[in-house]
Structures are given as C-alpha cells and as structure tokens.
Amino acid sequence: MAQSAELSSSLSFTSSSYLPNGSINHNTCSCYGSDPGPNLEVISLSKLSSTLEQLLLDSDSNYSDxxxxxxxxxxxxxxxxxxxxxxxxxxxxxxxxxxxxxxxxxxxxxxxxxxxxxxxxxxxxxxxxxxxxxxxxxxxxxxxxxxxxxxxxxxxxxxxxxxxxxxxxxxxxxxxxxxxxxxxxxxxxxxxxxxxxxxxxxxxxxxxxxxxxxxxxxxxxxxSDLDPISIEKELPLELSEKIKLLRRGSQNDAEDKHDAEDNASLVDPLRQKRISRIHKALDSDDVELVKLLLTESDITLDEANALHYAAAYCDPKVVSEVLSLGLADVNLRNSRGYTVLHIAAMRKEPSLIVSLLTKGAFVSELTFDGQSAVSICRRLTRPKDYHAKTEQGKETNKDRICIDVLEREMRRNPMAGDATISFHTMADDLHMKLLYLENRVAFARLFFPTEAKLAMDIAHAETTTEFAGLSASKGSSGNFREVDLNETPIVQNKRLLSRMEALMKTVEMGRRYFPHCSDVLDKFMEDDLPDLFYLEKGTQEEQRIKTMRFMELKDDVQKAFNKDKAEFTRCGITSSSSSSSLKETVKYKARRL
CATH class of the missing domain: 3.30.710.10 (Potassium Channel Kv1.1; Chain A)
Structure with a gap:
C-alpha cells in the first residue's frame, strides 16, 4: 500500500471547480458550486484503470493479440x-x-x-x-x-x-x-x-x-570484510577494480594506519599466488593437480580455504573428492566466521550438504550473527518453492530438499535444537543455551571426570561452569555471565557463541564415545535437573529425597558407563574407567573418523 501511495503521488490529476470567492480551484471538481464533490477526472481515470485491468484478469474475454x-x-x-x-x-x-x-x-x-x-x-x-x-x-x-x-x-x-x-x-x-x-x-x-x-x-x-x-x-x-576472492568471482571487472581502489585508499588514511600496517604484514605475494593456483586447479576440476600443488608448497587446504572455495564455486563432485583426501577440516571457519556447511547452505545444493554432513560437519554451528545452516537456507527460500507440489516424474525443489536434510540432522542431534535466532533476541537465547550446556558438562565432569575432561580437550573447551556447587574442580572461574563494561554487544555475542560451540562439541564428543552415559544425562537434564540444582536446599526430608535420587543417578550413570566400556571391549580394545587406555581408545576412534 505504501508503494501505491508513493507512486500515485507522481501522477497528477487536475480539474477545476469554483470557490466561494469566485476563484478557480484546480484540485477538485464539483457540479454544485462551492460544495466539495468527487473529482470526475480521478473517478474516470480510476474507472479506465479497472476496466483495462479486466483485460488481464478476464480469461473468458481474451482479446490479446x-x-x-x-x-x-x-x-x-x-x-x-x-x-x-x-x-x-x-x-x-x-x-x-x-x-x-x-x-x-x-x-x-x-x-x-x-x-x-x-x-x-x-x-x-x-x-x-x-x-x-x-x-x-x-x-x-x-x-x-x-x-x-x-x-x-x-x-x-x-x-x-x-x-x-x-x-x-x-x-x-x-x-x-x-x-x-x-x-x-x-x-x-x-x-x-x-x-x-x-x-x-x-x-x-x-x-x-x-x-x-x-x-x-x-x-x-x-x-566490509567481504574477501577479495568473492568480489573478483561475483562482480564485473570494472566494479571489482573500483572496490580494490577504495580499499587501498582507506588503508592509506592516517586514522587507519595501524590497521593497514597489520594487513600489509599478513599479505605475502608468493603465498597468495600459491593459494590462487590451488583455486584455479579446483576451478578446472583437477584434484590431482591440487594434491601436487600441496606437496610442492607449504600451503595447506585449510590455509587456502579450499573447501570453502570449492563449496561456493565448484562442481559438487570436486567437493566430494577434496573431502576424500582427508586433509581439510570440514568445520573450519573462514575469515568471516562461515563454516563450509554455511557456504553450502547459501548455495542450496543438496549433494554438497549431504557430503559435508557425512564427513562430520556440525549442523549446529552458528555464524557470528547467530544463523545456522538451516536458518540460512530458510532465509533464502521462497514459500512458492518450499510449498510447491512435486509433480510425478519431476524432481523435488532443491530448496525444500536442503531444508529437510538439515532439519532432519538437527532433530537427530537433540543438542542442535532450533537454531533460528534473530539478532535482537540472540543474547538471551545464547544465555539459555549456555546455561543448559554448562550444567550438562558440569554433571558429566562430576560423574566421570577424566572422560569428560578428555571430551572437553578434544573440543578445546575450557573448564567453566555456571554453578560452582556442581563443578568437579573447586574454585573454577570463567562464568559466562561475568560482565565487561568495555565489551560491545557484538563482541559479547561472538564470545558467547564461541563458548557455546566449544560446549556443543564437548557434548557431541560425549555422545560419540559414551552414548549410553549421554542418554542418562539427557533424561536427567530433562526430568530431574530443577530438583537437584542444590542438594542442600529445602527441608531435611526434601534434602534426603534429593540425595537418594542423586545416588540413583550415579548408579544409572555407572551402569551406562559399563555398557560403553563393554562396547569398546567388543571392538577388541580394552578400556577402564578414568584410565589412560580409554583415552587411547577415544583418540584411536577419533583418528578413524
């Protein structure tokens, strides 16, 4: 409606009517002297407009030529x-x-x-x-x-x-x-x-x-921080050159002198040339040449962001071949905080997404502005395409397939949840998720500390908890609710996201190597956590009941842990609770993934 009003204002309709003093009003038309009346010219034009519109709408009277x-x-x-x-x-x-x-x-x-x-x-x-x-x-x-x-x-x-x-x-x-x-x-x-x-x-x-x-x-x-490769690949040469000139000029400004010096120190022409060769080899679908270039230089696939590049610009089979080399981190972030799965979601190519997920891509990873791969896909997909009925003999819309695949993966991993987070509510949602994750990891450390610490080490998660009473290590620090008055909301969100991702990886490691224990903890977090936050709170009878439930939980976890050990043993690898042999088991399995 706002558009209609805006455009209508550019169209002028004029007519005349007499005012009481005898002057002529060119804005209205009246057949009754000074009384305001309908503008006949506007009415006529409106009638003409609706009549002509019927030529488009009336299928029974099709006089088109x-x-x-x-x-x-x-x-x-x-x-x-x-x-x-x-x-x-x-x-x-x-x-x-x-x-x-x-x-x-x-x-x-x-x-x-x-x-x-x-x-x-x-x-x-x-x-x-x-x-x-x-x-x-x-x-x-x-x-x-x-x-x-x-x-x-x-x-x-x-x-x-x-x-x-x-x-x-x-x-x-x-x-x-x-x-x-x-x-x-x-x-x-x-x-x-x-x-x-x-x-x-x-x-x-x-x-x-x-x-x-x-x-x-x-x-x-x-x-912006949009990388030069994207600018060169997606824009006409004339535009990309103008952007390069503007960026060079801004780096030479006095107020940006420090940043320019930092950027200059990071730019190595020979290094950039080698990275460019890897990208050109990917453009040519020549993965064998990529392998040769890697052996002839000290550049790795991760340093060249090769998976990100292939996911954005190359044939899906090239991405699959690069993944099969086993030389790239499938969950690596680029300079803008996007994982390869985020890039694949932007491209909306189902085969890419499936390949990445089967190679261990984390579907719950969030961008710096709080978007997951599935929310990225949703924001790129029109209702027309998402709800389109699949006709017999025709392929299902790729947009719908991408969303379905990612949502199924989110449901398969209960920790992923619905990661559609708007920017305005992201901080609150992060605190709630962090609260859950901190408590879950704290209880895991309480019941099997060595194994939980190993999972945290693999996920690079530091030892911090929300509730000191639940921590397995006394005097732990690093509460995520601590406030830095000099910290901007964006920086705070990035810090919270980084912490949440580390904790999610910790839980995922636990699910992978201690599945039965993880199931017990899932049920506990869902059913019993509110009652067992503090064992010392409540009446003596309430404290006694809480303590009994807590001991039952320890027994359940121990039984589950024994099941996990038995599975390791059936694989031909002996293990024992809180022992170095279990560490080697986990590391061995991690190397095989």
Missing part, C-alpha cells in the same frame, strides 16, 4: 497498449520479431529480449499490470518473502531478488517512474542487508546504469 512467454508460461498481451506505454515495446513490435502460431498470435520470449538479468513470472505480471492500470500492485508474498518464521521479510534474500527482478524489467521496458520507485527500495536495502546480499543489488545497478545506487553499493562492499 500476442503472447509473451515468461518462465515457460504464456501471458496474453495487447500490443497497442504496451506500445503506447513503453518505448521498448513500441520498437520491439515495429520490428515484428516473434514466431507466429496457428492461432495467429505472435510469440515473444523474455529470454530473447532481456539483455541481462532475470525476470520471473510474478515480477513480469507486476510490471505488466502497472502498464495497463497505472497502479503498482502489492508484491506477492509467496515470492517476495522467505520461509523463516523469525524473519521480518524486510531484507531477506527473496525480497531483494524480487526487487532486483522488478528493476531489470522496469529498466528494460523503459518505464522511468518504476525505475525511480524500485531504485529507492534497493537503496533502502543496501544499509541493512548482509554484505553478500549487496552483490545482486550492485550488479543490477551496474547493468541498469543507476549511478547513485552503484556508488552506495560499492562503498558498502569496500568498507
């Missing part, structure tokens, strides 16, 4: 209307290009006359409807929103993509008022979307020659 094919769907149009409303269509129809069918209609395919970009069926109907009626219609929700229930839908990728499609159509069809309208909308996106989502906006601005939008997008990308 041409079809425009959009995404394989024919849309009947009236060439006289389009030619009068658009210089582009006027020239197109003059040339009379199009294939004639048996019914005498000319056929035009949007893929033949769109010089760049993509215009979907729904975007084409929005622009076509404006050419017929002069009134912009609201955006269809099933193509301009995502399926993430926590999203406000004001800056998610489907909203951006739909506005980009509308801009391509408006610019190509030479409708200046729509170009102006959608440019303002895209300008509004630039300041609040993720920097990777600025890329399609910058590209459409470049192709449609929108200088103001181009300038703002370039400035946003240049000031």
């Amino acid at each position: 041409a079809d425009i094919i959009v995404e394989g769907v024919p849309v009947g149009v009236h060439r006289c209307i389009l030619a009068s409303r658009s210089k582009f269509f006027n020239e197109l129809f003059k040339k009379n290009k199009g294939s004639s069918e048996k019914d005498g209609k000319l056929k035009y395919h949007t893929s033949d006359f769109l010089p760049y970009g993509k215009v979907g069926y729904e975007a084409f109907l929005i622009v076509l409807g404006y050419m017929y009626t002069g009134i912009p219609k609201p955006f269809p929700m099933d193509v301009s929103t995502c399926v993430d229930s926590a999203c406000a839908h004001d800056a998610c990728r489907p909203a951006i993509n739909f506005a980009v499609e509308l801009m391509y159509a408006s610019s190509t069809f030479q409708i200046p008022e729509l170009v102006s309208l959608f440019q303002r909308r895209l300008l509004n996106f630039v300041g609040k979307v993720l920097v990777e989502d600025v890329i399609p906006i910058l590209i459409v601005a470049f192709h449609c020659d929108l200088s103001q939008l181009v300038t703002q997008c370039i400035d946003r990308v240049a000031r």
